[in-house]
Amino acid sequence: MSNMPDVLWLNTSPSLKCFERPVLNVLSKHYSTYRWDYEQTPDEASCLEIALVLLHDYLKQGDRSVHLVGHGTAGVLGLLYARRYPERVKSLSLLSVGAHPAIDWHAHYYAQRQLLPCSRELILAQMARMLFGSQNQVMTRCLVQRLADDLDQSLSLHTLFKRTSLEPGGAPVPVLVCAGEHDAVVNPNEFYHWQHWLKHGDSLWQCPNGRHFFHYAHPDLLAEQLLQFWSRLNSTVVRAGYPAFRLEA
Numbered sequence: 748m749s750n751m752p753d754v755l756w757l758n759t760s761p762s763l764k765c766f767e768r769p770v771l772n773v774l775s776k777h778y779s780t781y782r783w784d785y786e787q788t789p790d791e792a793s794c795l796e797i798a799l800v801l802l803h804d805y806l807k808q809g810d811r812s813v814h815l816v817g818h819g820t821a822g823v824l825g826l827l828y829a830r831r832y833p834e835r836v837k838s839l840s841l842l843s844v845g846a847h848p849a850i851d852w853h854a855h856y857y858a859q860r861q862l863l864p865c866s867r868e869l870i871l872a873q874m875a876r877m878l879f880g881s882q883n884q885v886m887t888r889c890l891v892q893r894l895a896d897d898l899d900q901s902l903s904l905h906t907l908f909k910r911t912s913l914e915p916g917g918a919p920v921p922v923l924v925c926a927g928e929h930d931a932v933v934n935p936n937e938f939y940h941w942q943h944w945l946k947h948g949d950s951l952w953q954c955p956n957g958r959h960f961f962h963y964a965h966p967d968l969l970a971e972q973l974l975q976f977w978s979r980l981n982s983t984v985v986r987a988g989y990p991a992f993r994l995e996a
Contacts (some may be wrong), residue, residue, distance in 0.1 A: 753778040754832040755827050756975075757817035759785045759798065762896035767818070769966035777974055778814075783901055785824070798824050798902055799831065801888030806835045814977055818842040818962060819851050820902055829918035838921040838980055840973055841931060843930060843959050844938030846944060848903050849913040852932050856898070856941040871895055877931045887972060923976045924950070925969060927957025950976060 754774060758764045764784065764922040774780045783805060785798045802824065804814065823831050824845040829836040852874060859870050868891060875882065875890040882890065899964040904911040924941050926933040941951055952972045962969050 752781040754780040756782045757821040759821045759902040773970035812837040814838040840923040845933040846940035897924035922949040927961035
């Protein structure tokens with residue numbers, strides 16, 4: 748009997764993992780689904796390599812490959828892991844990860860901090876509207892606090908003084924790329940630019956009316972796409988190396 752789940756949902760943002768619960772509840776009804784959390788103390792360096800090592804330490808204990816899923820920076824972590832250890836990854840599903848994977852909401856925030864003479868709280872309120880849409884004052888304050896905690900606590904590619912870039916491209920495993928239709932971070936150009944990197948069997952799906960955290964607002968729609976993607980993998984043999992892709996409706 749395997750000691751690994753079917754699906755491993757990656758999380759690198761302690762303050763934002765509450766937004767994953769609705770879709771995880773749906774997926775867990777169909778597949779054995781675990782969440783792998785990466786958390787760091789304020790004294791630790793924010794380093795993807797450390798997270799990659801710890802993720803591999805966990806997955807190498809297993810006796811089979813798993814479906815990896817990650818949103819934002821967690822998706823970037825999954826992408827880098829799949830490139831390095833494809834034999835451990837049955838498939839990779841990227842949520843709100845653009846073709847240039849280092850472009851995330853943190854990068855947008857730090858760019859605005861340098862350009863605009865505004866307080867941190869005001870810019871975060873603008874970011875909350877951009878990422879989640881218009882909310883009432885109580886919800887906006889809650890979102891601002893969660894975003895502030897995410898900046899302070901989560902694994903990040905960027906700081907106020909330096910923005911990181913990563914090599915674009917996919918991975919040598921089946922890949923599903925998902926983004927919200929109205930995502931201001933993974934905008935349509937970033938989303939459709941994935942067409943240059945996807946191979947036969949890979950898929951693109953854009954969530955209708957979704958924003959950056961579309962997995963929270965539309966968990967059933969996302970779960971349906973994930974389940975269909977995994978079902979196709981279970982019923983067909985995916986051959987890599989063909990410059991083709993499928994765009995899901």
